[in-house]
Amino acid sequence: MAPLWCVIPAAGRGTRVGGDCPKQYLPLAGRALIMHTIERLAAHPRIAGLLVVLAADDARWPGVDSLHGKPVFTTIGGGERADSVLAGLRALPIGVGAGDFVLVHDAARPCVRATDIDRLLDAASAGDGGLLGAPLRDTLKRADEQGCSRLTEPREHRWRAFTPQMFRRGQLVVALEAASQQGVLVSDEAMAMERAGYAPLLVEGAEDNIKVTTAADFALAEFLLTRTA
Numbered sequence: 091m092a093p094l095w096c097v098i099p100a101a102g103r104g105t106r107v108g109g110d111c112p113k114q115y116l117p118l119a120g121r122a123l124i125m126h127t128i129e130r131l132a133a134h135p136r137i138a139g140l141l142v143v144l145a146a147d148d149a150r151w152p153g154v155d156s157l158h159g160k161p162v163f164t165t166i167g168g169g170e171r172a173d174s175v176l177a178g179l180r181a182l183p184i185g186v187g188a189g190d191f192v193l194v195h196d197a198a199r200p201c202v203r204a205t206d207i208d209r210l211l212d213a214a215s216a217g218d219g220g221l222l223g224a225p226l227r228d229t230l231k232r233a234d235e236q237g238c239s240r241l242t243e244p245r246e247h248r249w250r251a252f253t254p255q256m257f258r259r260g261q262l263v264v265a266l267e268a269a270s271q272q273g274v275l276v277s278d279e280a281m282a283m284e285r286a287g288y289a290p291l292l293v294e295g296a297e298d299n300i301k302v303t304t305a306a307d308f309a310l311a312e313f314l315l316t317r318t319a
């Protein structure tokens with residue numbers, strides 16, 4: 091396998107957390123949340139380099155250009171997560187070919203486990219790529235406008251999507267560009283690939299690979315950080 095790069099979208103505003111500081115720069119267990127994420131990714135022996143996607147007005151990025159002896163590059167993202175991922179894919183070094191796999195991992199998922207990254211790499215590189223996720227474990231309800239349950243949805247074959255997600259660079263660029271041109275906002279890379287006719291492999295990962303989304307998630311992430319690696 092060619093050297094594997096990881097694109098890390100980190101250009102979000104963290105509006106659901108609230109406050110002036112984007113969530114990736116809020117303190118988590120003594121350092122900025124994003125530092126935990128990039129530390130875990132750079133420490134992974136099968137990851138060759140990181141491409142961190144920053145907001146155009148980001149004045150908080152600490153200027154890290156190397157971690158664990160691996161290059162850390164940055165570029166400027168866009169208004170939506172998909173725009174930022176596309177910008178990151180375009181900014182990867184020339185040595186990353188169109189047919190090479192790349193990982194995409196949210197800056198906001200600091201608790202990702204090395205063993206899950208390995209499982210994704212081992213399972214999904216045989217085909218067109220895939221993503222970490224977990225099958226739904228709870229009964230799923232459809233709510234009406236009043237917040238009352240009107241229907242119990244089948245939970246079979248339903249998964250929650252996590253990151254990292256891993257696809258071939260060229261195929262993912264084309265898929266994201268197509269969704270953008272069609273005016274479709276894709277919430278993850280797999281959605282763009284599905285729309286392009288691919289069938290991303292769902293690889294079960296640990297439920298504790300949470301996305302820090304609200305202020306309450308910081309306490310949980312801090313707890314999980316000490317128990318995952």
Ligand SMILES: Nc1ccn([C@@H]2O[C@H](COP(=O)(O)OP(=O)(O)OP(=O)(O)O)[C@@H](O)[C@H]2O)c(=O)n1
Pocket residue numbers: 098099100101102103104105106107113114143167168169170171172174175196197198199301302303
């Ligand atoms: N225009 C955007 C929006 C999001 N992201 C990144 O995508 C990841 C997952 O997105 P999400 O949790 O939705 O982050 P935010 O967009 O920051 O959150 P919110 O929707 O609450 O503003 C985060 O690492 C975030 O920084 C990005 O790079 N560029």
Ligand SMILES: C[C@](O)(CO)[C@H](O)COP(=O)(O)O
Pocket residue numbers: 171196250251252253277278279301
């Ligand atoms: C990509 C993602 O983490 C998969 O669960 C998620 O969709 C990104 O967060 P958002 O809230 O949808 O932007």
